[in-house]
Amino acid sequence: MHNLNRISTVMALLLEWVMVALMVTLTVVVIVAVIARLLGESFSWYDEVAAIMLAWITYYGSALAALKRRHIGFDTVLLALPPRARLAALLFGEAVVLTFFALMAWAGFQVLAILEGSYLVSLTWVPVQFTQSVIPIGALLFILGQLLSLPDYWSKTARGISLEHAEIEEEVDTEMSRSAGHVIGEVR
Template sequence: MLDALRRFFELVLEYFVILLMVVLTTIVIVAVVYRLLGSSLAWYDEVAAILLAWITYYGSALAALRRRHIGFDTVLLAIPMPARMVAVAVAEAVTAAFFILLAWAGWTVMMILGGMSLVSLTWMPVSVTQSVIPIGAILFLICQALSLPGYWVTTARGVSLEHAEIEEEVETEMKKAGNA
């Protein structure tokens, strides 16, 4: 059940982040073409900045689900057991506390800016664009929780997620070089 939920979140976040990237790329290309033609889009800068923020928040939730944020596996794995697992628990608790605070602050910002709209697109409420803060924080918490069991077991075994990925890439490249 947990694995199916994890795969669901991964699939939804992957496609949503890809969609956001395609939309941002399209908007940038259209804006460049307009400028080359001697005109410019008044809303481009504001919308592009918002899309970039959305990609960052939703992409960070996806990275949390895959445990691909910058970490210190080598340092963590150098800590002897059971202190290593205490360190993992403390790190997870601090991270969760930060994102709970971020979700609360984001919700507060949304409520304060509730009646405002974007400068260039007056029909778009700022609260919609700023909704990424609490939603992204909650998604990060969910993704962190969904990936924690696997991370806990891997860390307890003394296996580095970073080193395993590097070794896998090296092996892939070696196979490619052997076939060339």
């Protein structure tokens, strides 16, 4: 279990850095393109590169959200089931998600094979395979994130703990302690 936590931590850190780098780069690209357009110059590559970077942010961010179990879920519905049915429903849901992303990875590799020899329209030296590699890589990272976070999710679900409610309660407790600190400070 300790090794899973270590792998999860490393994966989360790497994905966070990738996300930050992509978002900063996209921001710089957009700002430079806007300034260039205001100066009467326009980059032919801007739209294509920005769209690709936005797709990369979506895929890698989705894998990070899977690792942290931050995708939209229905914990309340799941936890309303009796314990055995709850765990069966959890396994069924995980199987559906993992199957979908396995198929997506397989289809992504098929797409990469078809795109061999193709290059971007505006940057003719950049292979389309490179830009579209995010599909199978993102799908595999999503699967890895789901699998790494599954033991903790299983344990909490088995105990009847909602990930959504636990996070909300933690935020409420944090705000309450902050408010209490301010009130105590005002009384003095």
